[in-house]
Amino acid sequence: xxxxxxxxxxxxxxxxxxxxxxxxxxxxxxxxxxxxxxxxxxxxxxxxxxxxxxxxxxxxxxxxxxxxxxxxxxxxxxxxxxxxxxxxxxxxxxxxxxxxxxxxxxxxxxxxxxxxxxxxxxxxxxxxxxxxxxxxxxxxxxxxxxxxxxxxxxxxxxxxxxxxxxxxxxxxxxxxxxxxxxxxxxxxxxxxxxxxxxxxxxxxxxxxxxxxxxxxxxxxxxxxxxxxxxxxxxxxxxxxxxxxxxxxxxxxxxxxxxxxxxxxxxxxxxxxxxxxxxxxxxxxxxxxxxxxxxxxxxxxxxxxxxxxxxxxxxxxxxxxxxxxxxxxxxxxxxxxxxxxxxxxxxxxxxxxxxxxxxxxxxxxxxxxxxxxxxxxxxxxxxxxxxxxxxxxxxxxxxxxxxxxxxxxxxxxxxxxxxxxxxxxxxxxxxxxxxxxxxxxxxxxxxxxxxxxxxx
Amino acid sequence: xxxxxxxxxxxxxxxxxxxxxxxxxxxxxxxxxxxxxxxxxxxxxxxxxxxxxxxxxxxxxxxxxxxxxxxxxxxxxxxxxxxxxxxxxxxxxxxxxxxxxxxxxxxxxxxxxxxxxxxxxxxxxxxxxxxxxxxxxxxxxxxxxxxxxxxxxxxxxxxxxxxxxxxxxxxxxxxxxxxxxxxxxxxxxxxxxxxxxxxxxxxxxxxxxxxxxxxxxxxxxxxxxxxxxxxxxxxxxxxxxxxxxxxxxxxxxxxxxxxxxxxxxxxxxxxxxxxxxxxxxxxxxxxxxxxxxxxxxxxxxxxxxxxxxxxxxxxxxxxxxxxxxxxxxxxx
Numbered sequence: 001x002x003x004x005x006x007x008x009x010x011x012x013x014x015x016x017x018x019x020x021x022x023x024x025x026x027x028x029x030x031x032x033x034x035x036x037x038x039x040x041x042x043x044x045x046x047x048x049x050x051x052x053x054x055x056x057x058x059x060x061x062x063x064x065x066x067x068x069x070x071x072x073x074x075x076x077x078x079x080x081x082x083x084x085x086x087x088x089x090x091x092x093x094x095x096x097x098x099x100x101x102x103x104x105x106x107x108x109x110x111x112x113x114x115x116x117x118x119x120x121x122x123x124x125x126x127x128x129x130x131x132x133x134x135x136x137x138x139x140x141x142x143x144x145x146x147x148x149x150x151x152x153x154x155x156x157x158x159x160x161x162x163x164x165x166x167x168x169x170x171x172x173x174x175x176x177x178x179x180x181x182x183x184x185x186x187x188x189x190x191x192x193x194x195x196x197x198x199x200x201x202x203x204x205x206x207x208x209x210x211x212x213x214x215x216x217x218x219x220x221x222x223x224x225x226x227x228x229x230x231x232x233x234x235x236x237x238x239x240x241x242x243x244x245x246x247x248x249x250x251x252x253x254x255x256x257x258x259x260x261x262x263x264x265x266x267x268x269x270x271x272x273x274x275x276x277x278x279x280x281x282x283x284x285x286x287x288x289x290x291x292x293x294x295x296x297x298x299x300x301x302x303x304x305x306x307x308x309x310x311x312x313x314x315x316x317x318x319x320x321x322x323x324x325x326x327x328x329x330x331x332x333x334x335x336x337x338x339x340x341x342x343x344x345x346x347x348x349x350x351x352x353x354x355x356x357x358x359x360x361x362x363x364x365x366x367x368x369x370x371x372x373x374x375x376x377x378x379x380x381x382x383x384x385x386x387x388x389x390x391x392x393x394x395x396x397x398x399x400x401x402x403x404x405x406x407x408x409x410x411x412x413x414x415x416x417x418x419x420x421x422x423x424x425x426x427x428x429x430x431x432x433x434x435x436x437x438x439x440x441x442x443x444x445x446x447x448x449x450x451x452x453x454x455x
Numbered sequence: 456x457x458x459x460x461x462x463x464x465x466x467x468x469x470x471x472x473x474x475x476x477x478x479x480x481x482x483x484x485x486x487x488x489x490x491x492x493x494x495x496x497x498x499x500x501x502x503x504x505x506x507x508x509x510x511x512x513x514x515x516x517x518x519x520x521x522x523x524x525x526x527x528x529x530x531x532x533x534x535x536x537x538x539x540x541x542x543x544x545x546x547x548x549x550x551x552x553x554x555x556x557x558x559x560x561x562x563x564x565x566x567x568x569x570x571x572x573x574x575x576x577x578x579x580x581x582x583x584x585x586x587x588x589x590x591x592x593x594x595x596x597x598x599x600x601x602x603x604x605x606x607x608x609x610x611x612x613x614x615x616x617x618x619x620x621x622x623x624x625x626x627x628x629x630x631x632x633x634x635x636x637x638x639x640x641x642x643x644x645x646x647x648x649x650x651x652x653x654x655x656x657x658x659x660x661x662x663x664x665x666x667x668x669x670x671x672x673x674x675x676x677x678x679x680x681x682x683x684x685x686x687x688x689x690x691x692x693x694x695x696x697x698x699x700x701x702x703x704x705x706x707x708x709x710x711x712x713x714x715x716x717x718x719x720x721x722x723x724x725x726x727x728x729x730x731x732x733x734x735x736x737x738x739x740x741x742x743x744x745x746x747x748x749x750x751x752x753x754x755x756x757x758x759x760x761x762x763x764x765x766x767x768x769x770x771x772x773x774x775x776x777x778x779x780x781x782x783x784x785x786x787x
Contacts, residue, residue, distance in 0.1 A: 057562060064511070064555060064557060064558045065554070065558075067511055067514065067515075067554060068514075068551040068554035069551060070518070071514065071521075071547060071550055072547045072551070074518050074522050074525065075536055077532075078525055078529070078532040078533040078537075079533065079536045079537060085529035085533065086529055086530060086533070089525070089526070089529040089747055090747050090750070090751040093525065093526030093527070093529065093747055093751055094751050094752075094755040096526060097526045097755045097758070097759075098755070100515070101519070101758055101759060101762040101763070102762060104515045104518060105512065105519075105762075105766045106769075107511075108511040108512040108515045109512050109766065109769045109770055109773055110769065110773070111511050111512070112507070112508025112509060112511070112773050112776075112777065113508070116507060116508050117508070117777070121776055163748075165748050165750060165751075166748070166750050166751055166754065394533075394537065396540055400541060404541070407544060407548055408544075408548070411548055411551060411552070415551070418555070418559055418563065421563070422562050422563045425562075425563060426562055
């Protein structure tokens with residue numbers, strides 16, 4: 001039987017991992033929708049409205065799952081980690097409070113108008129509602145990443161009798177790792193949404209959808225992915241340098257550097273061995289890690305030996321990092337290649353479309369892998385230097401934590417199956433409906449298949 | 456700036472306001488879910504359309520209420536939700552199921568729609584029952600006795616009935632024709648159960664909590680607080696009379712039962728709040744013992760003062776946009 005601490009960790013990790021998938025899509029997809037709607041207002045081309053109409057439904061579904069799985073989190077801060085709020089609640093609390101007040105209400109308040117209000121308000125108000133929802137989702141990323149970054153690199157507080165008290169709110173919010181983590185996550189969201197839009201559009205084209213909308217959305221999504229992939233690599237590099245400065249033990253685990261060394265190699269692959277404090281089966285590029293991290297081929301990288309008993313478990317951080325970077329490179333290659341092909345031939349061969357379909361949810365995996373790097377890399381601390389995971393744990397009976405964990409896992413498996421199935425069902429249905437010629441001017445399109453009341 | 460004790464009172468009031476708004480707003484949409492007729496396809500579509508644009512924002516009040524408890528009274532948050540660990544998990548899972556069913560029923564393959572309707576109804580019912588159970592355990596001071604469990608089960612059904620009642624009143628206001636007539640019948644039945652539930656809680660609460668008894672039955676407190684149950688009683692009678700006459704010609708007064716239900720919810724809430732203040736965990740922890748640091752609460756308070764009126768105004772705007780009888784709800 002696992003202990004309460006381990007079960008609480010698995011449960012919290014399962015909940016937050018499942019939850020983050022959906023906001024990762026909606027944060028950026030809302031901006032795609034705003035762009036579609038804006039273009040429609042400017043040009044009155046029906047194709048923009050069709051793109052909007054299709055993607056707003058996927059947005060609504062994704063957003064709903066994000067909202068309801070997010071409610072879980074607000075309860076579990078207290079149930080799973082009671083000492084977290086007791087120790088740093090004075091800092092975490094207001095940041096969470098501002099997220100609810102400024103972001104959640106903003107998005108939820110205007111979502112109704114965005115989804116169902118198009119015939120009840122003017123075009124301008126509807127576009128504005130779409131914009132406000134997009135701002136709301138981005139604001140929520142701002143606050144929650146401020147809190148997460150503060151847990152990684154805390155500052156602007158003082159400890160009194162074992163409790164953190166705020167001293168400087170500006171320093172708390174704009175803590176050293178925050179700008180990098182925020183940019184990294186926002187661009188990750190952009191890439192996730194771009195690959196989703198590209199993948200589902202490619203799916204429609206593969207299934208013989210000959211309409212303008214999927215071609216247009218494919219092109220836009222690939223353009224966005226082409227721009228964001230190199231940008232993300234650049235931001236990721238800066239984020240890494242920031243981590244080297246503030247959490248060098250995390251970098252040591254990411255790079256699998258057991259002993260401080262000069263001219264450290266970049267490990268493309270290896271199997272870290274925590275017991276023997278070494279790596280097996282290394283495939284390495286000499287001096288490359290030092291070059292990337294210190295911009296000097298002989299730069300010194302601190303090894304895990306300098307953080308005895310105070311560094312994260314190496315293997316999960318090491319592998320998660322390689323999954324994230326590997327996927328990032330793959331996304332770069334596919335985005336650039338297919339955008340170039342599209343520019344050259346104005347269409348994509350089936351095998352490229354199939355590859356894009358396969359990559360539809362690649363952003364999810366890369367994002368999760370990235371979060372595992374940064375969150376497992378924070379261990380054994382919950383708040384670096386202030387509170388360890390062990391000290392924050394709850395004393396609820398392990399049976400209860402285990403039982404609810406199983407309930408959540410079953411629920412998430414069902415939801416994930418239903419979600420993926422529904423997204424592709426909607427794409428399939430979109431091929432059958434919208435059967436109007438491209439010259440037809442702006443009209444609300446109601447297909448015979450879709451007479452049912454649609455929420 | 457405010458001193459620590461005042462801040463605790465301000466934040467417990469804000470939290471109370473959020474709980475009340477949650478109970479009213481998500482109350483009606485959970486109620487509509489509980490009442491969902493599985494064999495009436497058109498009616499169930501109309502009913503769900505009536506809550507479609509609002510439910511997301513309604514549930515946000517729960518996040519705010521629980522968030523304020525977590526932020527302003529962290530020790531109380533972990534105390535309460537550790538005591539209520541399993542019912543909380545049931546509540547969360549029901550809310551998740553219900554929220555996603557809402558979207559899946561419209562978007563998944565059509566053959567799956569009846570299944571998602573069932574999930575929606577079951578999720579709404581379970582969410583209401585678990586909230587009622589949690590309220591019961593709270594009132595009973597989280598005792599592990601048979602009496603406490605029995606009372607909490609009673610309270611679970613009481614809250615489910617109360618939500619059905621306000622949900623039915625919402626439908627009377629938002630629908631017409633046969634469905635509206637059906638809603639009147641629902642409101643009559645659930646209103647009666649709700650009434651019995653309110654009376655039961657009002658009797659049990661002072662009898663098991665001596666402090667509550669002392670508060671209600673100390674002269675001259677009684678004089679000031681007595682109008683509360685009296686008004687509540689009067690409103691139930693008023694609502695009962697109205698429901699007998701509805702629907703009227705030109706749909707006159709279709710909003711009256713809903714307004715009565717909102718006021719009843721508010722009065723019940725104040726009754727409970729009066730009973731327990733200043734305790735945030737009955738008979739165990741006061742708001743002052745559990746409040747977070749004043750520098751944190753004042754930082755949050757400034758934002759709250761600015762943001763909450765804005766939230767109210769755009770919520771009002773949204774209700775105005777979707778004013779009147781339900782229309783078929785389409786994306787476009």
